[in-house]
Amino acid sequence: MFNLISPLKMISVVLMLFGFGAIAAIYTLEKTQFSAANPYRTVMILASMYDLLLLCLAHFGWRWIWRKIPLLSSLLFPDLNGQWRMTIHWSGVDGRGEVEANAVIKQSFVSFSIEVQSDGSDSETLVVQPKKDPESGRPILYYVYRVIPKGGQDSAASSYEGAAILKFFEEDSHGLRGNYFTSRNTQGRFELQRLKT
Incomplete structure (x- = not known):
C-alpha cells in the first residue's frame, strides 16, 4: 500500500509529524528541566520512540486505524487480510475445469x-x-x-508462473475476481470470497 501514496508525499508527512512532535516534546522537557543536562540524549530518545511508533503503525497499527476510520478503505486501499475461498476456472490444451482452493492474504x-x-x-x-x-x-x-504442484520428485521442475489482475468488488461480499494466464499456456478466472479476517 505504501506505493499508493507518493513516496515524496509520505516522507514529507513523516518529517512534518516528527518535527512537530520533537518541538512539542523538547518544549515540554525544557519546562521540566529534563533536557538541560544532555539535549542530544533527549533528541535520540525521541527519535527512537518515533521510529518504533512508525514501525508498529506500518506493520499492524494501520489496521486499527482503518477500523476506526472506515473512509480510509475507500480513499487509500481496503484491508484484505484474512482467509479466502478461491475458485479457479481454467482452460488449456488439456480441456477445462474448476478447482477449489484456500487463499491467505497477508497485507x-x-x-x-x-x-x-x-x-x-x-x-x-x-x-x-x-x-x-x-x-x-x-x-x-x-x-x-509461482505454482508448485504437489506430488512426485520432479514436481519442482514442473513448477510454473502465472499472472492475474484481480479487482475488488465491495458490494459482492468483499470479493476479488479477475482473469489470469500462466506459462503453461493455460488461462482462466479467479474468484475469491472472504471467509474471515
Missing part, C-alpha cells in the same frame, strides 16, 4: 502476499502490486505467482 502497510493451497498444488507470491483504477477508483491487485 501490511509495506508488504502484500497471497498464498494459495489446493489439493493438487501450492502457490507462492512473486509480486503483488496494489493499485486504484484511475477512472472508477476500484482497488486492483496485479498479482504474479
Whole structure:
C-alpha cells in the first residue's frame, strides 16, 4: 500500500509529524528541566520512540486505524487480510475445469502476499502490486505467482508462473475476481470470497 501514496508525499508527512512532535516534546522537557543536562540524549530518545511508533503503525497499527476510520478503505486501499475461498476456472490444451482452493492474504502497510493451497498444488507470491483504477477508483491487485504442484520428485521442475489482475468488488461480499494466464499456456478466472479476517 505504501506505493499508493507518493513516496515524496509520505516522507514529507513523516518529517512534518516528527518535527512537530520533537518541538512539542523538547518544549515540554525544557519546562521540566529534563533536557538541560544532555539535549542530544533527549533528541535520540525521541527519535527512537518515533521510529518504533512508525514501525508498529506500518506493520499492524494501520489496521486499527482503518477500523476506526472506515473512509480510509475507500480513499487509500481496503484491508484484505484474512482467509479466502478461491475458485479457479481454467482452460488449456488439456480441456477445462474448476478447482477449489484456500487463499491467505497477508497485507501490511509495506508488504502484500497471497498464498494459495489446493489439493493438487501450492502457490507462492512473486509480486503483488496494489493499485486504484484511475477512472472508477476500484482497488486492483496485479498479482504474479509461482505454482508448485504437489506430488512426485520432479514436481519442482514442473513448477510454473502465472499472472492475474484481480479487482475488488465491495458490494459482492468483499470479493476479488479477475482473469489470469500462466506459462503453461493455460488461462482462466479467479474468484475469491472472504471467509474471515
